Amino acid sequence: QQQVKQSPQSLIVQKGGISIINCAYENTAFDYFPWYQQFPGKGPALLIAIRPDVSEKKEGRFTISFNKSAKQFSLHIMDSQPGDSATYFCAASKDAGNNRKLIWGLGTSLAVNP
Amino acid sequence: GAGVSQSPSNKVTEKGKDVELRCDPISGHTALYWYRQRLGQGLEFLIYFQGNSAPDKSGLPSDRFSAERTGESVSTLTIQRTQQEDSAVYLCASSIGLAGSSTDTQYFGPGTRLTVL
Numbered sequence: 075q076q077q078v079k080q081s082p083q084s085l086i087v088q089k090g091g092i093s094i095i096n097c098a099y100e101n102t103a104f105d106y107f108p109w110y111q112q113f114p115g116k117g118p119a120l121l122i123a124i125r126p127d128v129s130e131k132k133e134g135r136f137t138i139s140f141n142k143s144a145k146q147f148s149l150h151i152m153d154s155q156p157g158d159s160a161t162y163f164c165a166a167s168k169d170a171g172n173n174r175k176l177i178w179g180l181g182t183s184l185a186v187n188p
Numbered sequence: 189g190a191g192v193s194q195s196p197s198n199k200v201t202e203k204g205k206d207v208e209l210r211c212d213p214i215s216g217h218t219a220l221y222w223y224r225q226r227l228g229q230g231l232e233f234l235i236y237f238q239g240n241s242a243p244d245k246s247g248l249p250s251d252r253f254s255a256e257r258t259g260e261s262v263s264t265l266t267i268q269r270t271q272q273e274d275s276a277v278y279l280c281a282s283s284i285g286l287a288g289s290s291t292d293t294q295y296f297g298p299g300t301r302l303t304v305l
Contacts, residue, residue, distance in 0.1 A: 080230075108293075117192070117279050117296030118231070163230060172219060172238045172285050174292050175247070178230035 077101055078166050080179025087186050093151040095182045097164035100145065104166040106174070109138065109149045112161045112181075121162070122149070154186045190214070192297035194280050200303045201270055209265045209300045213282030218260050221294060224249075225277040234278075237263060238285055270304045277301050 079098045087093045097107075108123035124131045124138040124147065131138045137150040151158055161183050165176040193212045201207050213220050218239045223231040233247040237257040248254070252271075257263040267274055281294040 078230075110296075115298070117281075117298050119296065120293050123293075165231075172241075172292075173236050173244050174219070174283065174294070175221060175233040175236055175244065176223075176231070176294065177233070178223075180230040181228075 076180070077177045078164060078179045080164050080182060082182060083180070084183040085185070087154045087184065089154065089156060089186055089188050091154050091186075093149075093154045093158070093184055093186070095149045095162055095164070095184075096146065097148065097179050098144075098146045099166050101166070101168065101177075102145070103168040104177075105169055106167045107138070107140065107147050108165050108167075108176070109136075110163045110165060112163065118163060151184075154184075156186045156188045159184055159186050192280055192282050192295055194278075194297040194300050196300060197298065198301045198303075200305065202305050203272060204269055206266065206268045207270055207302060209267075209278050209302070211263045211265070211280030211282075211297060213261070213263070213280070214295055216260075217282035217284055217295075219283040219285035219292070219294075220257055220263050221281045221283075222255060222263070222265050223279045223281065225279055225299070227276070231279060234265070267302075270302075272304050275302055275304045 109121045110118035111121045112118040135152045140147045164179040167174045220237045222234040236244040252268045255265045277299040279299045281296045283292045286292045
């Protein structure tokens with residue numbers, strides 16, 4: 075059973091457009107929701123993260139929207155650029171002492187056309 | 189400073205052979221995680237180390253998988269009698285290991301791509 079469901083699987087956006095990726099989770103104990111960006115041949119890198127006590131977090135062109143009651147969160151990439159072409163993963167973790175193992179979505183392959 | 193490093197970057201082995209994968213975490217990071225990424229899939233948690241505490245091995249898929257970490261340094265993931273379904277990218281991540289912190293960022297290495305023929 076996939077604890078974190080991510081959609082769409084792939085996304086094509088024109089340069090300057092808005093990219094939107096959605097995730098839904100089941101476990102209400104999750105209290106940390108990061109988004110990671112992964113380029114081919116590289117490990118994932120943290121892009122932006124949110125905790126459930128806020129509904130939105132913005133860093134530059136990247137925004138996370140969080141809906142606690144719906145158990146959903148999304149990543150918005152404004153003014154998408156070809157350099158944003160990568161695979162994006164949402165993830166979640168819960169408080170287990172120091173152990174912050176991440177539960178991952180299956181990823182979204184984003185292609186931004188020039 | 190240096191990030192998380194992993195070696196080898198690629199490993200091709202024959203079914204039934206044992207393999208050992210290495211992870212060098214960021215200096216000073218007490219927490220270390222291993223994840224597996226199968227082709228076109230998300231990451232699966234394998235094992236977690238925190239200082240000298242007992243590791244969380246709950247993600248290891250079978251007893252053919254084991255991992256060790258000495259103190260807060262290098263970790264090795266060993267897969268015995270490899271099977272074709274073990275083919276994947278094995279990723280290591282480290283974090284400072286802040287007690288009770290939800291924002292303890294995990295920094296990932298580039299991974300080891302394992303191919304079992």
